[in-house]
Amino acid sequence: MTAPLIDLPAAPAPTRLWTPKRVLVTRAAAEQPHTAEILRRCEAAGVEDITLLTNDRLTGLRGETERETYARAKTTLAVVVAPPSALKPQPIPPSADWRIDLAKGCPAHCQYCYLAGSLSGPPVTRVYANLDEVLDGVRTHAGLGTVTSGTAERGHEGTTFELSCYTDPLGIEHVTGSLAEAVRRVGAGRYGDGVSLRFTTKFDDVADLLAVDHQRRTRVRFSVNAPELARRFDGGTSPLAGRLTALRSLALAGYRVGLTIAPVMAYPGWREGYADLLDQVGLALDGVPDLDLTTEIITHRFTPASKDVLLGWYPHTKLEMDEDARTQKRSKFGGVKYVYPRQTMAEMRSWFSTELASRLPGAPLLYWT
Ligand code: SF4
Numbered sequence: 001m002t003a004p005l006i007d008l009p010a011a012p013a014p015t016r017l018w019t020p021k022r023v024l025v026t027r028a029a030a031e032q033p034h035t036a037e038i039l040r041r042c043e044a045a046g047v048e049d050i051t052l053l054t055n056d057r058l059t060g061l062r063g064e065t066e067r068e069t070y071a072r073a074k075t076t077l078a079v080v081v082a083p084p085s086a087l088k089p090q091p092i093p094p095s096a097d098w099r100i101d102l103a104k105g106c107p108a109h110c111q112y113c114y115l116a117g118s119l120s121g122p123p124v125t126r127v128y129a130n131l132d133e134v135l136d137g138v139r140t141h142a143g144l145g146t147v148t149s150g151t152a153e154r155g156h157e158g159t160t161f162e163l164s165c166y167t168d169p170l171g172i173e174h175v176t177g178s179l180a181e182a183v184r185r186v187g188a189g190r191y192g193d194g195v196s197l198r199f200t201t202k203f204d205d206v207a208d209l210l211a212v213d214h215q216r217r218t219r220v221r222f223s224v225n226a227p228e229l230a231r232r233f234d235g236g237t238s239p240l241a242g243r244l245t246a247l248r249s250l251a252l253a254g255y256r257v258g259l260t261i262a263p264v265m266a267y268p269g270w271r272e273g274y275a276d277l278l279d280q281v282g283l284a285l286d287g288v289p290d291l292d293l294t295t296e297i298i299t300h301r302f303t304p305a306s307k308d309v310l311l312g313w314y315p316h317t318k319l320e321m322d323e324d325a326r327t328q329k330r331s332k333f334g335g336v337k338y339v340y341p342r343q344t345m346a347e348m349r350s351w352f353s354t355e356l357a358s359r360l361p362g363a364p365l366l367y368w369t
Pocket residue numbers: 105106107108109110112113114115166167168202237
């Protein structure tokens with residue numbers, strides 16, 4: 001009997017698994033080898049309503065009302081082929097040199113969702129069946145990139161690829177298998193040893209990832225927030241405690257890990273709330289050998305389009321989206337977003353710099369935005 005490469009920690013039980021009510025497979029996707037794995041996983045998860053479409057158009061996503069359309073879309077997994085436009089990696093500052101999308105859309109219900117306003121149509125989750133082509137972007141762009149490559153702080157990570165721009169890849173992993181396969185291929189050195197993957201998640205089903213020989217070439221960040229904000233706004237995700245247990249398990253399995261603290265909100269009592277969060281993280285990671293932990297902080301912002309979409313999805317939300325309490329910022333393409341005023345930003349930034357250094361020493365802040 002051969003000894004295992006690494007001493008794997010036991011996988012904690014996941015606190016939430018998303019299982020779609022229906023799966024739609026386009027004709028082009030049905031021909032892709034990875035689709036068989038997706039369907040195997042869906043059947044194992046108990047999905048009975050699987051439809052092989054006769055063409056490549058997704059239909060029947062809309063219900064009678066907007067509410068019904070939302071509910072239908074959020075319980076549907078569409079297996080599609082990524083179009084050529086989605087196969088070309090794009091720079092994604094400040095996170096990574098390049099963005100690679102394993103899927104588009106997310107089944108969770110966060111009331112501030114970053115995807116609101118950036119994806120059109122019903123919020124269905126589309127997983128890409130042409131995984132080989134999607135991941136080929138890692139091969140073609142290895143050694144290129146200027147966002148983190150060549151920087152003093154992060155150049156040692158090699159060419160970096162972000163997998164969670166348009167989805168939560170762990171949230172759909174037990175019915176797709178795409179994420180573990182990407183981590184495995186990069187770990188096996190299929191694209192050379194100068195590349196690394198990164199993704200962020202609000203889910204905690206890490207059993208598959210614990211079993212992968214990742215070679216420390218993937219950084220898993222958990223998206224976390226002050227406990228009361230996570231409880232109130234992160235619908236359909238794993239509770240914070242589950243995410244922190246998963247963080248510990250992955251760190252013990254040798255993964256590089258991280259926190260995406262987002263969206264940071266200046267609510268009454270924010271200092272106590274975020275102090276509690278940082279202390280919970282410290283406890284969760286206590287005693288982990290060779291810990292490589294980074295932090296990234298994204299403050300809450302919204303655009304006119306995202307506010308519209310979010311109020312359509314969550315009409316009773318208590319999320320503050322008051323233009324008068326914010327500062328307007330224009331992008332170089334003329335788009336408007338509403339961020340916290342300069343003074344509030346400065347206060348929060350200074351607080352986090354001090355408290356991160358004292359509560360999570362050795363965890364560099366990669367960026368604040
Ligand atoms: S987990 Fe991320 S992508 Fe999914 S609903 Fe929440 S904010 Fe949106």
